[in-house]
Amino acid sequence: MRKKAFLKAYLFLSVLLFCSLIPNISVFADEPVVVVIDPGHGGENLGAEYDGYTEKKMTMVVARAMKEELEKYDGVVVYLTHETDVDMSLKERAEFAKEKHADFLYSLHFNASVKHNLFGSEVWIPAYGDYYVKGYQFAEIQMQEFENIGLYSRGIKTKLNDKGTDYYGILRQCTELEVPSALIEHCHMDQDNDKPFYQQGEEQWKEFGRMDAEAVAKYFGLKSGEKDTDYSNYPKASVAWQEGAVEPDKTPPEISEIELLHVDKTSAKLKVHIKASDSNSYIQYYKYSFDGGITYSDLQKWPRPVWNESEPETTCEISAIYDREIDLRICVYNGFDGWTESNCITIEPISSPKAEESVKEEKKEYREITYTPVNDTDAETIYNKGALAGVIISIVLISIVILALLFAVIKMLLMLKPHSKTRKKQ
Ligand SMILES: [Zn+2]
Numbered sequence: 001m002r003k004k005a006f007l008k009a010y011l012f013l014s015v016l017l018f019c020s021l022i023p024n025i026s027v028f029a030d031e032p033v034v035v036v037i038d039p040g041h042g043g044e045n046l047g048a049e050y051d052g053y054t055e056k057k058m059t060m061v062v063a064r065a066m067k068e069e070l071e072k073y074d075g076v077v078v079y080l081t082h083e084t085d086v087d088m089s090l091k092e093r094a095e096f097a098k099e100k101h102a103d104f105l106y107s108l109h110f111n112a113s114v115k116h117n118l119f120g121s122e123v124w125i126p127a128y129g130d131y132y133v134k135g136y137q138f139a140e141i142q143m144q145e146f147e148n149i150g151l152y153s154r155g156i157k158t159k160l161n162d163k164g165t166d167y168y169g170i171l172r173q174c175t176e177l178e179v180p181s182a183l184i185e186h187c188h189m190d191q192d193n194d195k196p197f198y199q200q201g202e203e204q205w206k207e208f209g210r211m212d213a214e215a216v217a218k219y220f221g222l223k224s225g226e227k228d229t230d231y232s233n234y235p236k237a238s239v240a241w242q243e244g245a246v247e248p249d250k251t252p253p254e255i256s257e258i259e260l261l262h263v264d265k266t267s268a269k270l271k272v273h274i275k276a277s278d279s280n281s282y283i284q285y286y287k288y289s290f291d292g293g294i295t296y297s298d299l300q301k302w303p304r305p306v307w308n309e310s311e312p313e314t315t316c317e318i319s320a321i322y323d324r325e326i327d328l329r330i331c332v333y334n335g336f337d338g339w340t341e342s343n344c345i346t347i348e349p350i351s352s353p354k355a356e357e358s359v360k361e362e363k364k365e366y367r368e369i370t371y372t373p374v375n376d377t378d379a380e381t382i383y384n385k386g387a388l389a390g391v392i393i394s395i396v397l398i399s400i401v402i403l404a405l406l407f408a409v410i411k412m413l414l415m416l417k418p419h420s421k422t423r424k425k426q
Contacts, residue, residue, distance in 0.1 A: 030075065032075045032076055032077045033075060033076045033077070033103050033220045033222065034076075034077050034079075034100055034101055034102045034103050035070060035076060035077070035078045035079070035102065035103065035104055035106070035216055035220075036078075036079050036080075036081060036096065036097040036100055036102040036104070036105045036106070036179075037063045037066055037067055037070075037078065037079070037080050037081070037105075037106050037108065038063070038080070038081040038093050038097075038105055038106065038107040038108065038170065039056070039059040039060045039062070039063035039080060039081070039082065039108055040055065040056070040059040040107055040108050040109040040110075040183075041055055041056035041059060041109075042056050042060070042082055042085055042086055042087060042088055043056075043085060043086045043087030043088070044087050045087060047059065047109065047110070048110060048111065048112035048189055048190070049112075050112050050116075050189050050190040051189075051190070053110075053189045053198070055109065055110045055112075055189065056085065058110050058189070058198070058205050059108045059109060059110065060085070061202050061205040061206060061209070062108050062186070062205050062206070062208045062209040062212065063080050063108055063209065064080070064206075064209065065205070065206035065207075065208070065209025065210055065213075066106075066108070066208075066209035066210070066212045066213045066216075067080060067209075067213075068209075069209060069210045069213035069214070070213040070216055070217065072224050072226045072227050073217050073222040073223065073224040073227075073229075074222065074223050074224060074225065075222065075223075076217075076220070076222055077100075079096070079100050079102075081093040081096050081097070081105075090169035090170045090173050091169075091173050093105070093107070093170060093173070094170065094173035094174045094176070094177050094179060094181075095173075095177065097174060097177070097179045097181075098177040098178075098179055102179050103180065103220070104134070104138065104179070104180045104181065104182070104216070104219075104220075105170070105174050105179050105180070105181040105182075106181070106182055106184060106212065106216065107170045107171075107181065107182070107183045107184065108184055108186070108212070109183060109184060109185050109186070110185065110186050110187065110188075110189045110198070111185040111186075111187065111188045111189065112188060112189055112190040113188060113190065113191070116190040116191060117191065117298065117299050118154070118188055118191065118299065118337070119152060119187070119188045119191040119192075119193035119194045119299065120151060120152035120153060120154040120187065120188065120193070120194070121143070121146040121151045121152070121153060121154060121184075121185060121186055121187050122153070122154035122155055122156070122157060122185045123135075123138075123139035123142055123143060123155075123156045123157075123182055123183065123184050123185070124157055124158070124159060124168050124171060124182070124183040124185070125138075125139050125156060125157070125158060125171070125181075125182050125183075126158070126166050126171045126172075126174070126175045126180075126181060127158035127159075127160055127165075127166055127245040127246050127247070128166075128175060128244075128245055128246075129241065129242075130180070130241070131171075131174075131175045131180055131181070132158065132239070132241075132242065132246050133239045133241055134180040135156075135171075135180065135181065135182045136156055136237065136239045137219065137236045137237055137239055138180075138182050138215065138216070138219045139156040139182055140156065140236075140237045141215045141218045141219050141234075141236075142182070142184060142212065142215040143155075143156060143307055144215075145211045145212075145214060145215050146186075146187075146211075147307065149197070149207075149211070150197075151186075151187055151194070151197060152193065152301055153304075153307035154185075154284065154335070155282075155284075155307060155308065155335045155336075156308075157248055157335070157336065158245070158246050158247070158248050159248055160245060160247065160248065164245060168183050170183060171183060184212065186198075186208050192298075217229070217231050218231045218234040219234075219236070221233070221234055248336050249278070249280040249281040249334060249335065249336040249338065250336070250338070251278075251280065251338060252278070252334065252338035252339055252340045253276055253277060253278040253281075253283060253332050253333075253334045253338065253339070253340045254277060254278060254279060254340070255275055255276055255277045255278075255340075256274075256275075256276050256330065256331070256332045256340040256341060256342040257274070257275040257276075257342055257343060258272055258273065258274050258275075258328065258329075258330045258342045258343060258345060259272070259273040259275075259345075260272055260273075260328065260345050260347065261273050261315065263320075263347060263350060265350050267319075268319065268320045268321075268322040268350050269317050269318065269319055269320065270317070270318045270319075270320045270326075270328065270347070271315065271316075271317055272288075272315065272316055272317075272318060272328070272330070273313065273314075273315050274286060274313060274314050274315070274316065274330050274332070274342070275312065275313045276302070276310075276312070276313070276332040276340075277310075277312050278334040278335075278338075280334075281334040281335040281336055281338070282304060282307075282308055282309055282310040282334065282335050283302045283304075283310040283311075283332050283333070283334060283335075284302055284304075284310070284333050284334060284335050284337075285299040285300060285301065285302055285332070285333040286299070286300050286302055286314075286316075286330055286331065286332045286333070287299050287300060287330070287331050288300075288318055288328065288329070288330050288331075289327070289328070289329045289330075289331070290320065290321050290326045290327065290328065291327055292327035292329055292344050293327075293329045293331070293341055293344070296331060299333070300316070302314065302332070302333075308335070320347070320350060322349065322350045322351055323349060323351055324349050325346060325347065325348060325349055326346070326347040326349075327344050327345075327346055328344065328345045328346075328347060329341055329342055329343070329344045329345075330342040
């Protein structure tokens with residue numbers, strides 16, 4: 001009897017011990033982090049094209065380098081949505097990530113703007129719930145990486161379509177399938193400011209990939225024996241969860257004022273004080289006009305201590321024209337490319353021989369670009385020329401088929417008509 005009782009107690013204790021170990025066992029058998037990298041565009045869809053650079057080629061180089069670098073970390077499985085140059089819909093990309101049980105999808109892109117005037121990096125994230133929080137936490141790390149190499153931050157942003165869902169298809173599709181996602185616009189491939197970051201070709205693009213991998217490793221707190229790196233305690237920003245969409249700023253800056261501080265007649269330089277602010281955003285760029293706002297200079301960086309804050313005012317020195325009257329006006333942009341023009345100040349011609357000389361030297365700074373400012377973040381849509389051509393060809397082909405069918409039906413009806421007449425007579 002005693003033996004039996006002892007055996008029972010022993011069995012009971014063994015089961016208890018085993019059960020207590022189960023949670024620990026599951027810790028050891030942690031699922032790996034699954035990362036899906038999406039090289040933006042591919043196949044007929046070239047993405048942006050400028051000066052011999054094609055976006056789909058660049059994103060593939062970045063994606064491969066990102067995968068290679070990320071695989072140096074422990075406990076991570078990495079996939080590319082496509083390894084070859086093929087067409088793939090945004091839905092297919094999101095479905096691929098879902099199939100692989102992805103913890104995150106990163107869609108890689110290079111930007112171009114309609115007027116070739118914007119510059120800098122940006123990360124687009126989903127506007128809703130956990131997807132916004134996760135997107136933001138990742139994007140903040142990624143943005144830091146961009147700033148570390150000297151790229152100008154255009155921010156971490158959401159964008160909504162008419163239906164109030166995410167404007168960017170890849171983010172919308174991923175959220176629908178419950179996959180966290182972010183769209184990374186590394187830099188603008190059509191603007192002088194960003195040129196130093198991509199113009200050296202593939203080796204430089206691979207640097208972007210390694211940088212993206214590091215941001216992902218930091219976000220997931222990965223470790224690498226090979227690299228002797230441990231990001232397991234890497235801090236993440238605390239981001240407030242919000243009911244409904246985190247809306248982008250749709251209003252332009254409220255304040256945009258200038259004051260002329262000094263006119264240097266020898267060097268033909270103007271010292272101008274600019275005051276600008278936006279209650280929902282930060283000030284990102286400014287540009288100046290000598291003809292009251294008909295033509296403007298290139299965009300200039302607005303001083304920002306950190307990417308999402310801006311100084312409320314700045315003083316700048318502008319090389320002026322010397323031989324005619326100046327109607328000085330400034331235009332300031334917020335982080336969402338909303339803009340507001342300042343008051344106008346008229347300055348008498350600064351004609352002096354020395355001024356002429358110094359202005360000739362610095363003329364490069366002011367390129368007269370004739371356009372009125374517009375909000376042009378839709379570069380992605382406009383530059384999908386390949387996709388657009390595909391749609392047009394499809395429409396033409398469908399129209400031809402419909403016309404041919406109509407023709408056949410009319411012909412058949414005409415052939416049938418005499419028969420019915422004869423029947424009626426009978
Ligand atoms: Zn793109």
